[in-house]
Amino acid sequence: MSLALARFQRRQRANPLDYGRKTWMRLTMGVGFFFLYFPIVSLIAFSFNDSKRNITWQGFTLRYYEKAYENSQLHDAFLNSLIVAGISTAVSTILGTMLGLALYRFRFPLQGPYEGMVHLPIVIPEICMAVAMVSFFAAVDMPLGLTTITVSHIAFSIPFVAVVIRARMSGFDASLEEVSYDLGASQWQTFWHITFAYMKPGIMAGALLAFTLSLDDFVITFFTSGPGSTTFPIKIYSMVRFSVTPEVNAASTVLIVLTLALTVTALLIQSRTQGK
């Protein structure tokens, strides 16, 4: 009797809007998540597979990581990627921070069109930006190589950094600056000790985002790279075109782990400082 009552009460409590408890909802979500994860998980799993044919599981091995590590072209490509991403991050973080701060702080004429213009690199199809950059470098007679890649990466990273900085500054209490002025601090002191100090986590997050964007970019890099300036994704692309091997899987896994680690760090920095 009491058991029946308990069951009845439980059923009463089951909210009809509790879709998460419904079997059909769990099933569709399960299928959705399977669709999202199966390709990547199998790619990672089969980078450890001890078989060249790459389809049935033959046992665990790190052989293909060694092989990818010893592949000197892959090595060079990775180094190129780090150089490009490093320089691009340094420049675009500085410029993007300035832009984000300017947009947060000032009202100025033609602000709407200006904001549209600076955010354009985020919204235009990558292929359009890629071919525009190629046309530009050809017009100014700049040979394609690491420099042209880096210049393009900086251009598309600036608005992303600016967006992150602006989001960070939206939580800033401007009265802190007034307090600082009232207490006799100069404009520069106020900026450095109050505004910039508050911005720091945003700058870190923006820099990590810029680094990931640069490291990951394929389309724009593909068009703005010349002979001898192969980056990591470009090298993976040419390997993929050639054939599907566990070595490609191993190289891909390295890139996946690297970008995920960077992004998660950026998120942690942002969420940890959110409440302050």
Add this chain to the structure above:
Amino acid sequence: MDSWRRNKLAFAILALPPTAWLVIFFTVPLAIMWVYSFAERGPQGQIHLAVSFANYVRAVEWIHLGIIWKSIWIAAVTTLITFVVGFPLAMGIAFAPQRWKNPLLLLVILPFWTNLLIRTYAWIAVLRTRGFLNFGLEWVHEKTSALLALIGLPSVMGQFQPLELLYNQKAVVIGLVYVYLPFLVLPIYTTLEKLDKSYLEASLDLGAGQWRTLRSITMPLAMTGVISGCMLCFILSMGTFLTPELLGGTDSEMIGNLIARQFTSSRDRPFGSALSFLLLYTTFLILWVRASLAGRKGGPI
């Protein structure tokens, strides 16, 4: 916010360097391409500056119109399928218990942070003739044949023929759905999350079934998010280059690939520039419609 006049020096120091970079290395390249789109192509692929609309006229010639139409078609089918997959996902997350929401949301966005190229490449291993999907199908086929033989039926199944899943339009659509799913799930989730659930309770209390409630209450209320997500998915699919390049075959060249081809093997930059601007104008138009819809209804952008 201050007016820029109150501190002209600070404004100039902050705004000028990034603006200069973006103007020189982004706006000027676009402007150059815009000028080229009216130019003429020389016999060796040189560019002769001119004012002619010949490149734009060529874009609507039959052969190119076919590719543009195919791009629109692929983008539309992709959007539809992404919606069918994405809406239940967004709904499941929005109605999940509070502590599950963020982890589930993270789970949707996580694949989005892995490299686009690698995510696309992963599908090659799944779809190719010796891939996981055919492997699974072969296994099912084998077991069914064995079962039929066991109960004494003659083998009617025949030899297993692997399906040709890769290098066609279907593969492109699958790849695009996979890549752009998060862009559709997030805006829908945001509207569903903000939705006043008492409307749904009222509907259920008044005797409407779950289906009826979904169709007449939940969907209309979530419409801003649905439209926003679908439009985003559509323009992103329209402008894609990498997915058809890797997963498509000869029948699945899209406008992005056509543009790329003008800048590589065909060496016809003026025509490529014109195509590129047609794609850009389309993108702006859709973004503008989307922004004005979101602005009017106060939905998410």
